[in-house]
Amino acid sequence: MSARPAGAATEPVGPADGPVVPEMVPSHQHVDAPPPPGRRLAGAGVLAVAGLACILGWGLGAGERAEAGFRVAGDTGAFTLPVPGTPIALGVAVLLVAAWQAVRGFPRRWAPFVVAFAAVCFVVSFLCWAQSGAAGAGVDITRILRASVFLATPLILGALAGVLCERSGVVNVAIEGQMLLGAFAGAVGASLAASLGVGVVAAVVAGALMGVLLALFALKYRVDQVILGVVLNALALGLTGWAYEALLQRDPQRYNSPNGFLQPIAIPLLSDIPVLGPLLFNQNIIVYLMFALIVVVDVVLFRTRWGLRTRAVGEHPKAAATVGIRVLRVRWVNVIAGGALAGLAGAFLSIGTIGTFTDNMSAGKGFIALAAVIFGRWSPRGATAAALLFGFATALQQLVGTLQTPVPVPSSLLAMLPYLVTVFAVAGLVGRVRPPAASNQPYPAR
Amino acid sequence: MTKTFARAAAVGAAALLLASCGERPDEGAGATPGATGGAAEEKFSACMVLDVGGVDDRSFNQSSWAGLQAAQKANPDIEISHVPSTDDAAYVPNLQAQVSKGCNTVIAVGGLMTDAVEEVATANPDQQFAQIDAAPAADNVYGMQFNTAEGGFLAGYLSAGMTKTGKVGTWGGLNIPPVTAYMDGFWEGVQHHNKEKGTDVQVLGWDETTQQGSFSEDFLDQAKGRSITETLISQGADIVLPVAGQSGLGAGAAAEAAKAEGKDVKLIWVDTDGCESAAQYCPFFLTSVTKNLSGAVEEYTTAAAGGEFPEGQYLGTLENEGTGIAPFHEFDSQVPAELKADLDKVKAGIIDGSITITSQSQPKE
Numbered sequence: 050m051s052a053r054p055a056g057a058a059t060e061p062v063g064p065a066d067g068p069v070v071p072e073m074v075p076s077h078q079h080v081d082a083p084p085p086p087g088r089r090l091a092g093a094g095v096l097a098v099a100g101l102a103c104i105l106g107w108g109l110g111a112g113e114r115a116e117a118g119f120r121v122a123g124d125t126g127a128f129t130l131p132v133p134g135t136p137i138a139l140g141v142a143v144l145l146v147a148a149w150q151a152v153r154g155f156p157r158r159w160a161p162f163v164v165a166f167a168a169v170c171f172v173v174s175f176l177c178w179a180q181s182g183a184a185g186a187g188v189d190i191t192r193i194l195r196a197s198v199f200l201a202t203p204l205i206l207g208a209l210a211g212v213l214c215e216r217s218g219v220v221n222v223a224i225e226g227q228m229l230l231g232a233f234a235g236a237v238g239a240s241l242a243a244s245l246g247v248g249v250v251a252a253v254v255a256g257a258l259m260g261v262l263l264a265l266f267a268l269k270y271r272v273d274q275v276i277l278g279v280v281l282n283a284l285a286l287g288l289t290g291w292a293y294e295a296l297l298q299r300d301p302q303r304y305n306s307p308n309g310f311l312q313p314i315a316i317p318l319l320s321d322i323p324v325l326g327p328l329l330f331n332q333n334i335i336v337y338l339m340f341a342l343i344v345v346v347d348v349v350l351f352r353t354r355w356g357l358r359t360r361a362v363g364e365h366p367k368a369a370a371t372v373g374i375r376v377l378r379v380r381w382v383n384v385i386a387g388g389a390l391a392g393l394a395g396a397f398l399s400i401g402t403i404g405t406f407t408d409n410m411s412a413g414k415g416f417i418a419l420a421a422v423i424f425g426r427w428s429p430r431g432a433t434a435a436a437l438l439f440g441f442a443t444a445l446q447q448l449v450g451t452l453q454t455p456v457p458v459p460s461s462l463l464a465m466l467p468y469l470v471t472v473f474a475v476a477g478l479v480g481r482v483r484p485p486a487a488s489n490q491p492y493p494a495r
Numbered sequence: 496m497t498k499t500f501a502r503a504a505a506v507g508a509a510a511l512l513l514a515s516c517g518e519r520p521d522e523g524a525g526a527t528p529g530a531t532g533g534a535a536e537e538k539f540s541a542c543m544v545l546d547v548g549g550v551d552d553r554s555f556n557q558s559s560w561a562g563l564q565a566a567q568k569a570n571p572d573i574e575i576s577h578v579p580s581t582d583d584a585a586y587v588p589n590l591q592a593q594v595s596k597g598c599n600t601v602i603a604v605g606g607l608m609t610d611a612v613e614e615v616a617t618a619n620p621d622q623q624f625a626q627i628d629a630a631p632a633a634d635n636v637y638g639m640q641f642n643t644a645e646g647g648f649l650a651g652y653l654s655a656g657m658t659k660t661g662k663v664g665t666w667g668g669l670n671i672p673p674v675t676a677y678m679d680g681f682w683e684g685v686q687h688h689n690k691e692k693g694t695d696v697q698v699l700g701w702d703e704t705t706q707q708g709s710f711s712e713d714f715l716d717q718a719k720g721r722s723i724t725e726t727l728i729s730q731g732a733d734i735v736l737p738v739a740g741q742s743g744l745g746a747g748a749a750a751e752a753a754k755a756e757g758k759d760v761k762l763i764w765v766d767t768d769g770c771e772s773a774a775q776y777c778p779f780f781l782t783s784v785t786k787n788l789s790g791a792v793e794e795y796t797t798a799a800a801g802g803e804f805p806e807g808q809y810l811g812t813l814e815n816e817g818t819g820i821a822p823f824h825e826f827d828s829q830v831p832a833e834l835k836a837d838l839d840k841v842k843a844g845i846i847d848g849s850i851t852i853t854s855q856s857q858p859k860e
Contacts, residue, residue, distance in 0.1 A: 451709050
């Protein structure tokens, strides 16, 4: 049995919360030790590099135009920042933070704020530089944030699917396939029923059915879950590819013509709030569902009896079984629920974004979602953050492509940006990660 | 453990079987010459290797295949078939498979296949090939190229005359000559309008002088296409030219979303007339920059089936109608008569050489 007691469970396990698994009680020794000098200096070094990049690269490397334009939203709230003054000032601010980190060191709990401060300084400096080549319309801040949410939505939903499965001890490599089948069912369902709502339901059902397949082979027949996931992806690709050619291409009017795509629904009053309004209260139905699901999955996993059982089953199924938890039942439900979530992500791709299904339209997003699960340390919040970071970097990359930067940046280099940012952020912020101990372990073990 | 593995293998085999079903209709479409006996020997088989995006990409794959279908319609003795390429690793195996199948000619669709065609054509000197969007890579390859910079130039001139915001945009699938020829032409057309009419229209997403711009790095992902188009719209562009095959269809969704927000955005489609190939977005298509792929493929195949393999290459221009701009369809009444007359003059100027296009991406004679 390779499952071992959890060294540090993310949440305290209280007696009132459900049956206590003796092996899982963590040692409650909280020592607020200052970060070791090596770690402190490494952090300072990274901050210093970011600060110097702002000053030397984005500031002194700026083009001839002495200002950079920004807009809060649409045509409103336009303001300009001086270039190279702004990048240099922000760079100096980051350097000061780096110096403090090197000499005294920030307490650990400050780390997210320090990183966020440095990241914002860096991005603003970069955007100043990017606009210093030629006059343009200015960067629309709301639009870039909105694009980030838009690009992150399928990733977040896919990642939530992964979190649910993996927390219960089942590796879900099949997110990609579940998404693809969901996208397919969404478009076909919406076309046949002439209703986008039916399409969304069809996508969720299709994803759940893929979840059933995953559960059947992983739990009943105990197939290696990683290999199974890869096979299920091939199955979804083959199935949708074949149906696409045999049905959707032959008679697109009947099978692949949903009535447009889901339009944003503005919530009265709230959607008028600057920046936050368009971001949170003027989205389509799947994005609203996603907002709700992030909270629901987080609460269910960490605040309910069901969640505790799920995590117990994912860490140490044998121990969970001895206190009366039906391990396979918990896993079945989580895997199917995960499939349904990934199916919803698929619906966002077809009827939520463009309105039709096209061959292999998930295009690897399921794998990015899987990466977000790991980068987010198997927690809904972390996975959401990772997916949003990826979405933001993608939006930034697309924006920079439209600007005439002082030094031309090859688009293929820019295309690496989202991946690069995510990898660095993960290496720097997340560090070593530990998956649920029983993931990819068949139960009962032989 | 053995049992588990056996089950996994069974599932895998089942999945592979199903997956292979997806490919079958394509392969089945082409009868193997010689396999059906004596009668087949008189048949001429033309096999097409498509680029990624599938046969219905509403763009260059579809258009090339239409040419082959037209050739068959005119001459029923021509047997036609196509295979899709799932990614660039599939080019060589696909081409090789067509050679082994005994096709009389193999037509490779897309400039990305150039290296693969060269490799396979050199290894099979007796096999006749044709390739779209590249100069002949070997003696037994016939090249079909299109100077879409000329069509793009007209589209750019038209856009500069039609924009209300003073900004027009373009983006591509990849930064490669068959794509950037359109974008260069578009950019030059706008500059020409600025010079002639004293306007100050800006091009977003591409600059011929630096050869840098917006690319989706993808010919499939429509979600990317939508968000890049939306980025250009947010930067002020009201006419957008996507040059990215199926990925470009995302621009249609972007225009629809912009319309819901009360913005008036027009699009220019490429390769085929958008109002025919992607009719659902026709209300947004100002025009299309056409590339007469189907005509060139049909002509080549008909000639080859007649026993005459053409040599060298075909270059589509405004003059021989290998490229151009499609009708304005729903915008016909909105394009001023003066602009239409100017476009005719510009077209004549390009043909007689009084207007020169400097794009480095345009194919050479």
